Amino acid sequence: MDARSYIEDNRDGFIAALGEWLAIPSVSADPAHHGDVRRSADWLADHLRATGFPTVEVWETAGMPTVFAEWPAADPTAPTVVVYGHHDVQPVVPVQEWDTDPFTPTVRGDQLHGRGASDDKGQVLFHTLGLRANLAVSGAQAPPVTIKLLVEGEEESGSPHFADLLIRHRDRLACDVVVISDTTMWDSDTPSMCVGMRGLTDCQIDVYGPESDLHSGSFGGAVPNPARALAELLAGLHDEQGRVAVQGFYDEVVEISAAERGLLAELPFDEAAWLRTANSPVAAGEAGYSTLERVWVRPTAEVNGMWSGHTGAGSKTIVPRSAHAKLSFRLVPDQDPLRIQERVRAHLLAALPEGLRAEIDFTGPGVRPCASDLESTAVQAAREAMAKAFGTRIRYTREGGSGPEADIADILDAPLVFVAVGLNSDRIHAPNEKVEIPLLLKGAESVAYLWDAYATALRD
Amino acid sequence: MDARSYIEDNRDGFIAALGEWLAIPSVSADPAHHGDVRRSADWLADHLRATGFPTVEVWETAGMPTVFAEWPAADPTAPTVVVYGHHDVQPVVPVQEWDTDPFTPTVRGDQLHGRGASDDKGQVLFHTLGLRANLAVSGAQAPPVTIKLLVEGEEESGSPHFADLLIRHRDRLACDVVVISDTTMWDSDTPSMCVGMRGLTDCQIDVYGPESDLHSGSFGGAVPNPARALAELLAGLHDEQGRVAVQGFYDEVVEISAAERGLLAELPFDEAAWLRTANSPVAAGEAGYSTLERVWVRPTAEVNGMWSGHTGAGSKTIVPRSAHAKLSFRLVPDQDPLRIQERVRAHLLAALPEGLRAEIDFTGPGVRPCASDLESTAVQAAREAMAKAFGTRIRYTREGGSGPEADIADILDAPLVFVAVGLNSDRIHAPNEKVEIPLLLKGAESVAYLWDAYATALRD
Ligand SMILES: [Zn+2]
Ligand SMILES: [Zn+2]
Numbered sequence: 001m002d003a004r005s006y007i008e009d010n011r012d013g014f015i016a017a018l019g020e021w022l023a024i025p026s027v028s029a030d031p032a033h034h035g036d037v038r039r040s041a042d043w044l045a046d047h048l049r050a051t052g053f054p055t056v057e058v059w060e061t062a063g064m065p066t067v068f069a070e071w072p073a074a075d076p077t078a079p080t081v082v083v084y085g086h087h088d089v090q091p092v093v094p095v096q097e098w099d100t101d102p103f104t105p106t107v108r109g110d111q112l113h114g115r116g117a118s119d120d121k122g123q124v125l126f127h128t129l130g131l132r133a134n135l136a137v138s139g140a141q142a143p144p145v146t147i148k149l150l151v152e153g154e155e156e157s158g159s160p161h162f163a164d165l166l167i168r169h170r171d172r173l174a175c176d177v178v179v180i181s182d183t184t185m186w187d188s189d190t191p192s193m194c195v196g197m198r199g200l201t202d203c204q205i206d207v208y209g210p211e212s213d214l215h216s217g218s219f220g221g222a223v224p225n226p227a228r229a230l231a232e233l234l235a236g237l238h239d240e241q242g243r244v245a246v247q248g249f250y251d252e253v254v255e256i257s258a259a260e261r262g263l264l265a266e267l268p269f270d271e272a273a274w275l276r277t278a279n280s281p282v283a284a285g286e287a288g289y290s291t292l293e294r295v296w297v298r299p300t301a302e303v304n305g306m307w308s309g310h311t312g313a314g315s316k317t318i319v320p321r322s323a324h325a326k327l328s329f330r331l332v333p334d335q336d337p338l339r340i341q342e343r344v345r346a347h348l349l350a351a352l353p354e355g356l357r358a359e360i361d362f363t364g365p366g367v368r369p370c371a372s373d374l375e376s377t378a379v380q381a382a383r384e385a386m387a388k389a390f391g392t393r394i395r396y397t398r399e400g401g402s403g404p405e406a407d408i409a410d411i412l413d414a415p416l417v418f419v420a421v422g423l424n425s426d427r428i429h430a431p432n433e434k435v436e437i438p439l440l441l442k443g444a445e446s447v448a449y450l451w452d453a454y455a456t457a458l459r460d
Numbered sequence: 461m462d463a464r465s466y467i468e469d470n471r472d473g474f475i476a477a478l479g480e481w482l483a484i485p486s487v488s489a490d491p492a493h494h495g496d497v498r499r500s501a502d503w504l505a506d507h508l509r510a511t512g513f514p515t516v517e518v519w520e521t522a523g524m525p526t527v528f529a530e531w532p533a534a535d536p537t538a539p540t541v542v543v544y545g546h547h548d549v550q551p552v553v554p555v556q557e558w559d560t561d562p563f564t565p566t567v568r569g570d571q572l573h574g575r576g577a578s579d580d581k582g583q584v585l586f587h588t589l590g591l592r593a594n595l596a597v598s599g600a601q602a603p604p605v606t607i608k609l610l611v612e613g614e615e616e617s618g619s620p621h622f623a624d625l626l627i628r629h630r631d632r633l634a635c636d637v638v639v640i641s642d643t644t645m646w647d648s649d650t651p652s653m654c655v656g657m658r659g660l661t662d663c664q665i666d667v668y669g670p671e672s673d674l675h676s677g678s679f680g681g682a683v684p685n686p687a688r689a690l691a692e693l694l695a696g697l698h699d700e701q702g703r704v705a706v707q708g709f710y711d712e713v714v715e716i717s718a719a720e721r722g723l724l725a726e727l728p729f730d731e732a733a734w735l736r737t738a739n740s741p742v743a744a745g746e747a748g749y750s751t752l753e754r755v756w757v758r759p760t761a762e763v764n765g766m767w768s769g770h771t772g773a774g775s776k777t778i779v780p781r782s783a784h785a786k787l788s789f790r791l792v793p794d795q796d797p798l799r800i801q802e803r804v805r806a807h808l809l810a811a812l813p814e815g816l817r818a819e820i821d822f823t824g825p826g827v828r829p830c831a832s833d834l835e836s837t838a839v840q841a842a843r844e845a846m847a848k849a850f851g852t853r854i855r856y857t858r859e860g861g862s863g864p865e866a867d868i869a870d871i872l873d874a875p876l877v878f879v880a881v882g883l884n885s886d887r888i889h890a891p892n893e894k895v896e897i898p899l900l901l902k903g904a905e906s907v908a909y910l911w912d913a914y915a916t917a918l919r920d
Binding site: 028029030031090091093094097157158184198200202204209210211212213214215216217218219220221222223224225227228230231232234235236237238275278279280281282283284285286291294295298299300302303304305306307308309310311312313314315316317318319320323324325326328330353354355363399400401402424427428429430431432 | 488490491492550551553554557617644658660662664670671672673674675676677678679680681682683684685687688690691692694695696697698735738739740741742743744745746751754755758759760762763764765766767768769770771772773774775776777778779780783784785786788790813814815823859860861862884887888889890891892
């Protein structure tokens with residue numbers, strides 16, 4: 001029995017289990033779905049018990065629960081690995097743009113469609129298959145390293161309570177390395193390992209003017225219009241070079257080195273194909289940087305949503321009483337989310353016209369950017385395990401997205417290694433999310449090899 | 461019997477009838493209420509028959525119906541008056557901000573609350589009371605002038621079919637003067653007559669980017685963001701002086717003369733009180749003009765509404781696929797709405813970033829601005845009739861709002877006279893619209909006198 005055969009033999013059961021889990025709409029950003037996030041945690045806990053984990057616990061937070069499971073190595077001196085993922089998912093609006101119901105998982109050829117298939121339930125679940133494969137090959141009753149699975153429930157809401165949880169359970173989470181399975185690879189044919197992620201902070205801005213909507217005939221042109229003012233504030237977030245115009249925004253940004261630039265430029269980047277994936281006819285952004293640099297090593301300000309006044313059928317000639325927007329900022333090492341929050345707030349309030357009032361509410365403390373050390377044993381062993389599973393060289397990439405990885409590394413005082421098989425074409429955070437089933441199986445195979453490798457490589 | 465006593469004696473029946481009419485939610489901008497707009501037309505037709513009009517007809521258009529009623533003078537050589545108003549009303553969102561249900565008319569002291577109480581059902585209905593008062597005083601079976609009532613059903617939607625209707629029925633609408641009852645007075649203590657109105661054109665702009673929402677982690681900073689682009693387009697509608705930045709926007713604007721400026725400056729304008737009515741702490745607008753000039757004799761561009769991306773609970777870190785706004789432009793003599801549409805369209809499309817697509821849809825041909833001739837007999841007689849009813853001098857004002865008045869004057873080739881009793885504090889187009897009942901009764905009294913005055917003053 002080898003790991004690959006075991007995984008192929010157990011493919012159908014794995015997909016069936018994943019389908020069950022994907023049917024639970026665990027949208028952490030929507031209070032109406034908080035019961036579902038709890039159901040999702042309970043489903044995973046049951047599944048991990050059935051997988052064989054001797055210890056499975058649902059850890060409560062001030063928000064949504066994290067699932068913790070531990071399977072100790074037989075050898076008490078073996079290294080310990082924390083595996084991180086998340087069981088909450090993004091909202092699904094606009095739901096009418098889904099070809100199949102987002103919570104009715106559907107296999108289409110080699111793809112599994114459904115919210116969370118790639119981000120992140122599919123990637124969490126390949127670890128149970130990989131671990132069973134490792135045990136099937138060794139014939140042992142316990143894994144070669146101690147495995148601690150840590151699957152949080154608020155990643156898509158900015159992980160507001162996760163740092164607290166890590167601090168509270170720091171002793172039980174002691175480990176030699178943290179393996180993250182929540183990122184993407186270059187493409188199906190070019191497997192890769194992520195070595196850094198952007199940070200994130202987001203806010204809602206509410207601009208208030210007159211106490212009620214005003215008739216634009218009686219008042220238009222002579223009082224401040226909150227919608228116009230908000231548009232001007234949003235337009236003022238960038239300068240003509242596409243740089244974020246917030247004072248001090250770039251103060252702590254580590255400029256990309258010539259060496260890093262070269263490494264990124266070597267990747268087989270096909271901008272036309274990337275644009276097809278983005279469904280966008282053109283690339284655009286900060287002047288002086290390539291597309292890959294813009295999404296991986298440069299910070300951004302984005303308008304995620306906005307609303308004001310009359311948005312229904314027909315026209316309504318009013319000066320609206322208020323205007324609202326949701327903004328997010330991607331951050332890179334060494335930007336600090338809390339400092340950026342202060343600077344964005346100061347920038348927006350300074351630009352607000354007289355006679356209007358603004359409230360700016362940031363969602364929690366934000367997410368810090370992170371990076372792994374390319375030269376470390378932990379990264380090198382993981383790269384070799386993936387190379388064996390995929391049968392080819394593993395490239396290095398970065399990730400434009402954000403997770404609580406910087407907190408995990410800092411609080412647990414362990415290096416970060418990214419082992420993950422999502423694709424940019426998976427449409428995560430958008431309608432019609434899917435995952436490539438063969439890549440999930442390669443993920444399982446990679447960790448089946450990796451636990452054996454770490455059992456020796458990570459010994460002091 | 462004098463007109464004032466007759467009106468006081470019939471006050472309760474008048475308010476009861478108006479209440480019945482206000483209970484019909486005739487929102488022309490909302491297709492869901494088009495059945496109600498038709499019910500509103502039928503209610504008015506029945507009421508005019510009960511008032512005594514020998515001819516009452518509901519005129520169909522390509523949109524919502526107009527009510528026409530005619531009561532010929534006994535003397536076939538008597539002058540003819542067309543009275544214009546409208547029976548459709550503004551939408552009522554946000555409905556939770558109404559203290560009483562918008563379509564459950566409620567008397568509170570001297571005020572009647574409900575959507576349409578001031579704009580414009582109350583002002584249409586005072587004509588039936590005024591005409592009955594005129595007949596009660598004269599004892600005659602017919603009015604001293606031929607009265608043609610013309611009450612349209614799409615004024616709040618920009619009167620898209622009204623010009624066609626006027627052209628179609630030009631012969632039956634032949635008249636010596638058009639009396640408009642759809643404007644406001646200076647205030648309760650300073651009755652006034654409007655002598656001009658702004659025009660209007662409005663549009664929706666839809667900006668489209670990627671075919672689906674994109675994950676801002678994967679794509680943010682490297683593709684055009686439609687919400688940001690729309691914010692920049694909206695911000696670009698004005699220059700730093702508060703002037704509309706659309707090229708050619710002011711080309712046909714008749715600058716206010718020194719004489720007009722003096723007339724406006726003589727009005728007892730209390731900016732602090734005006735701001736209290738507007739619920740706005742400050743005045744703002746085009747540099748170099750007073751507040752009254754900004755709302756009466758200067759054109760504007762206003763954002764009436766906008767929406768894009770995620771507007772629900774929590775955060776969603778996306779690049780939204782589209783962004784939308786509703787804009788309106790108030791116009792002054794001699795701006796032409798169709799020319800302004802062309803210039804606004806060219807301005808917005810020229811400023812659109814590469815890689816985005818925009819659709820700009822204007823609502824119909826727009827509304828032309830208009831003004832009346834202060835020196836005419838028609839204006840002077842109306843001003844004297846109002847002075848008799850109100851017991852004080854009648855001031856001249858203008859109106860910042862818009863109606864189909866320019867079309868009526870042009871197509872019927874008759875001068876415009878404004879006899880109306882709304883107030884800026886009536887909260888028309890906003891939650892908690894109300895009307896001052898004593899002013900509606902003064903309106904009735906004014907026209908009771910005016911028809912007698914016109915019977916002699918308008919003879920050739
Ligand atoms: Zn994720
Ligand atoms: Zn009106």
